[in-house]
Amino acid sequence: MSFRNRWRKILSSLMLSLTGVCAVVAVSILFLILGLLVYNGWRSVDWNFFTQLPKSPGETGGGMANAIVGSCEIVVLATLIGLPVGFMAGVYLAEFGGKTFAFLVRYTADLLNGVPSIVIGIFAWSVLVVRMHTYSALAGGFALAMILIPITARSTEQFMTSVPQTLREGALALGASKWKTIATVVVPAAHRGIATGMILGVARIAGETAPLLFTSLNNQYWNTSLTQPTASLPYMIYTRAMSPYDDWHRQAWAAGMVLLLLVLFANVAARLILSRGIAVQK
Amino acid sequence: MSPKEPTTMSAPNVPSPGQAAGKPGGRQDKLKAVNLNFFYGAYKALHDISLEVPANKITALIGPSGCGKSTFLRTLNRISETIRNTRVEGQVLLDDEDVLKVDVTALRRRVGMVFQKSNPFPKSIFDNVAYGLKVNGFRGALKDAVEHSLKRAALFDEVKDKLQKSAYALSGGQQQRLCIARALAVDPEVLLLDEPCSALDPIATAKIEDLLFTLKDQCTIVIVTHNMQQAARVADRTGFFLLGKLIEYNTTEIIFKNPAKQETEDYITGRFG
Amino acid sequence: MPTSAALRAPRSGPGQTWLRRLTNGDEVARLITLAFAATILLLTGWLIYQLWSTSAVPRHKFGFGFLTSSQWNPVEGQFGALPFIYGTVITSILSLLIAVPLGVGAAIFLSELAPPGTSSAFTFFIELLAAVPSVIYGVLAVFTLVPLMRDYVEPFLKKTLGFTALFSGPIFGFGYLTAAVILAIMTLPFIISISREALLEVPTEQREAALALGATRWESTWQAVVPYARLGIFGSVFLGLARALGETMAVTMVIGNDPSLHASLFSPGYTIAAVIANEFTEATGELYPQALVALGLVLFLLTIVINALARLLIIATTRRGSAHP
Numbered sequence: 001m002s003f004r005n006r007w008r009k010i011l012s013s014l015m016l017s018l019t020g021v022c023a024v025v026a027v028s029i030l031f032l033i034l035g036l037l038v039y040n041g042w043r044s045v046d047w048n049f050f051t052q053l054p055k056s057p058g059e060t061g062g063g064m065a066n067a068i069v070g071s072c073e074i075v076v077l078a079t080l081i082g083l084p085v086g087f088m089a090g091v092y093l094a095e096f097g098g099k100t101f102a103f104l105v106r107y108t109a110d111l112l113n114g115v116p117s118i119v120i121g122i123f124a125w126s127v128l129v130v131r132m133h134t135y136s137a138l139a140g141g142f143a144l145a146m147i148l149i150p151i152t153a154r155s156t157e158q159f160m161t162s163v164p165q166t167l168r169e170g171a172l173a174l175g176a177s178k179w180k181t182i183a184t185v186v187v188p189a190a191h192r193g194i195a196t197g198m199i200l201g202v203a204r205i206a207g208e209t210a211p212l213l214f215t216s217l218n219n220q221y222w223n224t225s226l227t228q229p230t231a232s233l234p235y236m237i238y239t240r241a242m243s244p245y246d247d248w249h250r251q252a253w254a255a256g257m258v259l260l261l262l263v264l265f266a267n268v269a270a271r272l273i274l275s276r277g278i279a280v281q282k
Numbered sequence: 283m284s285p286k287e288p289t290t291m292s293a294p295n296v297p298s299p300g301q302a303a304g305k306p307g308g309r310q311d312k313l314k315a316v317n318l319n320f321f322y323g324a325y326k327a328l329h330d331i332s333l334e335v336p337a338n339k340i341t342a343l344i345g346p347s348g349c350g351k352s353t354f355l356r357t358l359n360r361i362s363e364t365i366r367n368t369r370v371e372g373q374v375l376l377d378d379e380d381v382l383k384v385d386v387t388a389l390r391r392r393v394g395m396v397f398q399k400s401n402p403f404p405k406s407i408f409d410n411v412a413y414g415l416k417v418n419g420f421r422g423a424l425k426d427a428v429e430h431s432l433k434r435a436a437l438f439d440e441v442k443d444k445l446q447k448s449a450y451a452l453s454g455g456q457q458q459r460l461c462i463a464r465a466l467a468v469d470p471e472v473l474l475l476d477e478p479c480s481a482l483d484p485i486a487t488a489k490i491e492d493l494l495f496t497l498k499d500q501c502t503i504v505i506v507t508h509n510m511q512q513a514a515r516v517a518d519r520t521g522f523f524l525l526g527k528l529i530e531y532n533t534t535e536i537i538f539k540n541p542a543k544q545e546t547e548d549y550i551t552g553r554f555g
Numbered sequence: 556m557p558t559s560a561a562l563r564a565p566r567s568g569p570g571q572t573w574l575r576r577l578t579n580g581d582e583v584a585r586l587i588t589l590a591f592a593a594t595i596l597l598l599t600g601w602l603i604y605q606l607w608s609t610s611a612v613p614r615h616k617f618g619f620g621f622l623t624s625s626q627w628n629p630v631e632g633q634f635g636a637l638p639f640i641y642g643t644v645i646t647s648i649l650s651l652l653i654a655v656p657l658g659v660g661a662a663i664f665l666s667e668l669a670p671p672g673t674s675s676a677f678t679f680f681i682e683l684l685a686a687v688p689s690v691i692y693g694v695l696a697v698f699t700l701v702p703l704m705r706d707y708v709e710p711f712l713k714k715t716l717g718f719t720a721l722f723s724g725p726i727f728g729f730g731y732l733t734a735a736v737i738l739a740i741m742t743l744p745f746i747i748s749i750s751r752e753a754l755l756e757v758p759t760e761q762r763e764a765a766l767a768l769g770a771t772r773w774e775s776t777w778q779a780v781v782p783y784a785r786l787g788i789f790g791s792v793f794l795g796l797a798r799a800l801g802e803t804m805a806v807t808m809v810i811g812n813d814p815s816l817h818a819s820l821f822s823p824g825y826t827i828a829a830v831i832a833n834e835f836t837e838a839t840g841e842l843y844p845q846a847l848v849a850l851g852l853v854l855f856l857l858t859i860v861i862n863a864l865a866r867l868l869i870i871a872t873t874r875r876g877s878a879h880p
Contacts, residue, residue: 008771008774009771011771011773012771012772012773012774013773015773015777016664016668016772016773016776018660019660019661019663019664019667019668020664020668020669021660022656022657022658022660022661022664023660023661023664023665023669023677025657025661026657026658026661026677026681026684026743026744026747027677027680027681029684029740029743030680030681030683030684030687031680033684033687033691033692033695036695036699037691037694037695040698084591085591085594088587088588088591088592089588089591089592089594089595091588092585092588092589092591092592093592095588096584096585096588096589097592101589101592102592104596105592105593105595105596108595108596108599109595110862110866111599111859111862111863112595112598112599112602114797114858114859114862115602115801115855115858115859116800116801116802116803116828116854116855116858117801117803118801118803118828118831118832118851118854119602119606119801119851119854119855120602122605122606122609122831122835122847122848122851123601123602123605123606125835126605126609126848127601127605146598146602149594149595149598150595153592153595164401165364166397166399166401167401167403167404168364169361169364169395169397169401170397170401170402170403170461170464171403171413171417172361172364172390173359173361173390173394173395173397173465174390174391174394174413174414174417174418174464174465174468175387175388175389175390175391175414175417175418175468176387176413176414176417177387177580177581178581178584179580179581179583179584180417180580182584184413184417185403185413188403188404188405189403189404200686203686204686206688207686207687207688207689207690207691208688208689209688209689209690209803209804210689210803210804210828210832213832213835213836214835214836217836234688234690234804237690237691237694238690238693238804238808241690241693241694241697241698241808242697242808249698252694253694253698256690256691256694259688259690259691260687260688260691263686263687263688264683264686264687267683267686268683271679
């Protein structure tokens, strides 16, 4: 074998192994992140974490109870607004859309999907915080809903379009009206995918911080009013991490671990639901 | 006429069994197309089709791929309207009423359809058959009606122990008979079948052909098939389509033994397919 | 015929009054879902309007000079966007320089070399990375990456490449380079995922043709398969760029918050998203918050353009299925 050929073979093996290294590095990042968070966070996650209000630095026994509850409030609000709107819009795009209007909606939804979440926060601020003269859970929920709507709409559309046309025709041929066909045949056939899309969307907004920075802001105490600033888990993580106190740093790790585990759990669950197969009901 | 089992149907919208069949002294033509033209956008797919489908008989439509026979069949229950940009000119008469001008869901209760590839819903066997009844507001005993339909489709014995299982657990031939049962549940006067056996093996095909014989007493059957032998086996009348035109339409015997048109003869003898 | 009466009355269609059509369930369903779909258009239009109108004051005061001025002095009412545009662009491009080779390399491995089981498993984990919230990346960056950069990586770079302006200057750990590294990690899953799909679309005949001519495995991959998928790969790069430009939390936590221009990559800087995140709640008066909104408008326009390009490229691959220029 000539030198050149031998060199080509060596180069081939080298480059291909390099790509393998790249892939291994990429995969290990996830485990690295998970490992670091668990290692640094698990010691600080105790009963207090889930039940106590935050305490001043130096005082032990503080927790993030209000942030957990606050996050739930804001995310539930966003879900109540965002999922139905997104779902209905997705149904329109998949089943009723006329050519131009549907194209416009689709294009705009994709556009909205690409807008940085902090810009969405600015929008929610200018519309709600300024008018109401207060930061509020409402504004935070609205911002998160705006992120959730286009995601839900496009994923609902995608899964409904993948239901074969012959299923619709079968229902129509039996005398079912179009909306009945959609409600009793198409949506049930696509329900796995639609549910997955929704779970993933909610998991995504649960972890968002930027839109909350100047909408729901933060709160050291309990708050159940929707029109007051409200604590949230991501925001707490942010402020604790940026503080100069070791104690608060530990809390940031702990809260980060809790948030990450929740988000990863939701993602894995959603993907497993989807991979069980689409549309085959028992 | 084979007697049908009595069912307790009380919903006003679904016709009772006896009245669905051809009545004594009733009209000969159940379904009639008059100068029917069909357009996909600007493309004319059907040219001036005029055809009478006799009641309580099996009418077959044959012809090479793309000749328009399926397109024609799909105008009869207006399922062709689900595709955008289509247009119909002419008339389709069901018992002398123009179906193109009436409520389409009511039409489809009376004119049922079975598709080329079986398309059971992702539901249980029971729910599949019951679907048409539920959607049309049936208020009687669902279980009896479902059982009756499955018996008419010669499927009941094979599935009676697993009515709650998913329809997808059945074989291809069974799924198609399930679709027939589903279509029969609303007691249609006309049953349209679009190449129902093309995806099935010979044994399953034979079962369905036998089924059609037993059904024709109770309803009018129109079947599209690319299998000439099947048409020769089951049909009373046969229509030959070519390039969107109805070339010849007559009793099956004449079409296959003594066709009037040269194109028909060429197709029958296999000069093109 | 008992049902012929039922056949006679059409419920909808031309010739019916609007009120009659409204009682038809299908029409109602269509209108309801259409209304919801229209809210997407409404919200987006409103967003653009709000961004535009709430930034009116600085736009009128500075005009296009806003984009070119590097003065950011809230006390004196001087607002210029340049340091932030610079910081945003430099960190994003730098992050791509790191993420693209790593990502495309991993994508090649996953699509060409890995057995299907390994490929799916790896892809599953990599796609989970995309779901990790930004603030979590931020926590990791602050506590783990910054010390790493400050104590090992940056001194090493300074020793070896310190003769260039890019790698000289004081080392803090916080700064452009650290932000770029964490951004690279965050955009990696997107680049891998989309590039992998683009590579999987390449027909096997391409690879086989090269191999049949005597090419090595690497040569056929790099010279036949990858170029065929280049549109999709470029699409993934643009998508990664769009995400990096708008990324807020992780960058805010490590960028160093210095609203001025610096040549050295070790030095602290600022990005558009970071300054908005940090200063928005403190902004008093009228001009200051509006200047931040104006920055948001700039970011908005930037990401829209890049995203549109990304989507065009990705659509071009899936539709044509080939890499025609």
